[in-house]
Amino acid sequence: MSAELPDLYRSLGAAVDDQELAPPALVRRRADRQARVRVVGTALAVAVLLGGVAVGGRLVLAADGTTPLPPPADTPGPVPTTSTPTPSTSPSASPPSSPRGTPSGTPPAATTGAATPRPPTSIPDRAFFVLASANRTGLESRIEGPPLPALCAARYPSESAVVQRRGRYLAYKQSGTPQGYVPAGSYRHTITIYRTGRADDALRELRKAVRACPEQELPDDGARTWRQRLLDPGRYGDESVLFEMRAAYPEGRGEPGTDEVRLVRVVRIGDVVTVLWEQGWENTSAERAQVDADSRRAVAAIEDWLD
Structure with missing residues (x-):
């Protein structure tokens, strides 16, 4: 200083x-x-x-329309008013699965069902069954006429629904019957092709007709009264109907106090209906076991024809 x-x-x-x-x-x-x-x-x-x-x-x-520069590092930016959603990391958040058997995003191929077979229009000889060798008599012929017995005033099935019908008559014998003895019974066997969707109508009309006709007198059978009833049809084809017709034997025929029995089985396979009407032989009665066995043969023959 x-x-x-x-x-x-x-x-x-x-x-x-x-x-x-x-x-x-x-x-x-x-x-x-x-x-x-x-x-x-x-x-x-x-x-x-x-x-x-x-x-x-x-x-x-x-x-001037030029993109502005970002603010300086030490300048606080504007406070956001909305939050931006972030992808969920939860295990349940997964992309939608694609159809089974196809890559993701690829539409499944169109499924095509098997082509519906066309109904037959004619009945060949091979559509008729062949009796077992032990039951053959050699008595067989073609026939015309109604495939079913009359049931009171019922009209069945509607003939307008029929495409074609063929029938035959054949006699059978019991297994073990010696040569030269009379047959044990006979069939009126018919096969009918119905228009598409009408075969099941025929069976429905038949069931209704049997229920509506518990008994009747046949004009060509004297004064006998026949009684009709539905039976358990069993498993044949797509569906089936089985009914019996029962009447007392005429005087001097058959065992006293017993009934003569006729069995009628109707089986539908698609639009085809086969009928086995057991008509006996000289006042014999139908046996259920024989009719069942021949019904299976009749169904198998039609299935082989239609395949």
Whole structure:
């Protein structure tokens, strides 16, 4: 410090009477602090000026249609008003599965069912069954006429639904019957092709006719009363009907107190219906076991024909 500064303090002290002045060291510290404050203020002013220039430049670029620059790293961005959904990481979140057996996104191939076979229009000879060798008599012939017995006033089935019908008559014998003995019974066997969807109508009409005719007198059979009833048909073809006709033997025929029994089985295979009407032989009665066995043969012959 120069010698003039103490002298100046002394002269100032005399001028301000008895007031005590701050020592020179304290004055110098205050001067240094004021100088630092001026430097910091100048730096802040320069920073504010540079920031204003940068922001102004971005606003000018945005007004010209140019994509604005991102804000400075130390400038907080705007607070978002909506949240952006994030993909779920839950195990249950999985893409939709594709149809079984096809790649994802590939439509399944169109399924094609088997072509529906066309119904037959004619009946060949091979559609008729052949008796077992032990039951053959060699008595067989073609016949015409109704395939079923009359049942009161019923008219069945509708002939307008028939495409073709063929019939035959054949006699059979019991197994083990010696040569030269009379047959044990006979069949009126018919096969009918119905129009598509009408064969089941024929069986339905037949069941209704049997139920509606529990008994009747046949005009060509004297005064005998025949009783009709449905029986358990068993499993034959697509569906079947079995009914019996029962009447007392005429005087002097058959065992006293016994009935003569006729059995009629009707089987549908698709649009084809086969009928076995057991008619006996000289007042013999039908046996269920024989009719069942021949019914199976009749169904098998038609299935072989239709395959």
